[in-house]
Amino acid sequence: MGYGMLAGAIAAEIVATTSMKYSEGFTRLWPSLVTTAGYLIAFALLAQALKTLQIGTAYAIWSGVGTAAVAAIGVLFMNETLSLAKVTGVLLIIGGVLVLHLGGAH
Numbered sequence: 001m002g003y004g005m006l007a008g009a010i011a012a013e014i015v016a017t018t019s020m021k022y023s024e025g026f027t028r029l030w031p032s033l034v035t036t037a038g039y040l041i042a043f044a045l046l047a048q049a050l051k052t053l054q055i056g057t058a059y060a061i062w063s064g065v066g067t068a069a070v071a072a073i074g075v076l077f078m079n080e081t082l083s084l085a086k087v088t089g090v091l092l093i094i095g096g097v098l099v100l101h102l103g104g105a106h
Contacts, residue, residue, distance in 0.1 A: 002051070010042075014066055016035045064093045064094060
């Protein structure tokens, strides 16, 4: 149940962050509202996930997957450049999440 809540929190955070780009500094109403609602949902679901998951592991997964997904969205849909440094950074984030998760396994 905790990982399901965490997945929902990640999805909401990705939608919120992507919408923030389209809000143009919170000057456009609908993207600004989607950003606000997305983050409220993300934090509410993350709080529920933390009832059953370890905070370090849950937060690492939430931020790591969100970062990797938003970076991919930027490259695929927002004409951002893909570089070796960007790929390396995302791989390091994923590796760090895996190490934290495996380190917390019993």
